[in-house]
Amino acid sequence: MTEQKPNDRKIDYIEFLSADIDKSKNFFADVFGWAFTDYGPDYTAFEDGRTMGGFRAADTIPSASPLIVIYSADLEAMLERVRSHGGTIAKEIFEFPGGRRFHFVEPGGNELAIWSE
Numbered sequence: 001m002t003e004q005k006p007n008d009r010k011i012d013y014i015e016f017l018s019a020d021i022d023k024s025k026n027f028f029a030d031v032f033g034w035a036f037t038d039y040g041p042d043y044t045a046f047e048d049g050r051t052m053g054g055f056r057a058a059d060t061i062p063s064a065s066p067l068i069v070i071y072s073a074d075l076e077a078m079l080e081r082v083r084s085h086g087g088t089i090a091k092e093i094f095e096f097p098g099g100r101r102f103h104f105v106e107p108g109g110n111e112l113a114i115w116s117e
Contacts, residue, residue, distance in 0.1 A: 014053035014068065016110050017061050023086070024055050024108030030085045031078075032070070061109035068112045075100055075116040082114070 018024040021044055028034040034046045042057035072078040075093060082104045083089065090111055091103040101115035 012052075014051060016053065016055050016108070017058035018055040018108030018110065019058060019061055020108050021055050021057055024106055024110070027085050027087060027106045027108070031081045031087070055108065065110075067103075068110075069101065070112060070114045072114050072116050075102070075114060078114050 016024070021042070025036050025044055025046075028046065029036060032048060034048045037045045039045065039054075043054060045052065045054040079089065079093065079102055086107045087104040089102060090105050091113075093100055093102045099115050099117050101113050103111055103113045105111050
């Protein structure tokens with residue numbers, strides 16, 4: 001086997017489907033401060049300072065998909081930011097071994113979670 005490079009066999013990019021790319025873009029920029037680069041009307045790429053990915057236009061969003069979990073030092077403040085920017089809370093804050101989290105659906109239709117210690 002050849003020598004493994006630092007990014008070899010690591011998640012390199014996350015791509016979401018979105019029923020409304022503009023709403024998804026605005027939501028993630030306003031709530032999390034993500035930066036976006038548009039590649040036509042049906043695709044936009046994002047950078048959050050650590051991970052890169054994109055949103056691709058889709059008519060429907062599958063209900064069963066991997067859950068992306070974002071960290072926040074202030075869970076309650078993020079819950080309010082999500083609500084005030086058009087996100088829908090799918091699961092209120094709950095505890096799990098090692099922390100607390102909540103789930104939300106962003107305006108483009110994707111469910112994500114935010115966790116904290």
